[in-house]
Amino acid sequence: MEAYCMKCKTKREVNNPEETVTEKRIRIMKGTCTVCGTKVAKILGKAKQI
Ligand SMILES: [Zn+2]
Numbered sequence: 100m101e102a103y104c105m106k107c108k109t110k111r112e113v114n115n116p117e118e119t120v121t122e123k124r125i126r127i128m129k130g131t132c133t134v135c136g137t138k139v140a141k142i143l144g145k146a147k148q149i
Pocket residue numbers: 104105106107108111132133134135136137
């Protein structure tokens with residue numbers, strides 16, 4: 100899984116990717132940059148209503 104790292108200013112592989120849903124029902128993937136260790140997040144899209 101790749102996400103944009105703000106510190107490296109480029110896309111990086113993500114350590115320990117974890118999918119979660121925000122209170123606004125947006126699915127995101129959270130993890131840390133494999134190079135610098137900064138937290139990164141990637142928006143996957145809207146979550147389906149249950
Ligand atoms: Zn980084």
